[in-house]
Amino acid sequence: MSGWQHFAPLPPIWPPDRFEVRSARPIPDGGAADRYHFSRTAHEAAARLREVGLATQVQVVRIEDGTALFDLVAGVEVPLEHW
Structure with a gap:
């Protein structure tokens, strides 16, 4: 059974995050990202x-x-094709 354990980190199963959606809500909820x-x-x-x-x-x-x-709020809405 030797060799079945390895200590190298595994590659991530999910792709890296590229976009953050931020929102502000009235109190008590506050904000979220x-x-x-x-x-x-x-x-x-x-x-x-x-x-x-x-x-x-x-x-x-x-x-x-x-x-x-x-x-x-700022009225910015870049078309999805240019994201």
Whole structure:
């Protein structure tokens, strides 16, 4: 049974996060930030937060360079094809 254990770290099973969806909600809920790898999933999360209307601020930021791709308050909505 020797050799079946190895101590090298395993590669991650999920792809790295590329987008962060931030939302601010009235107190007591406060704010939240969720991370996504796929642009379509992050876009859908932001759209649903906007539709529900519970968040006072919704923002999607590309983690790599900090670019705001969606910002409800500032009126920024970059088309999904350019995310």
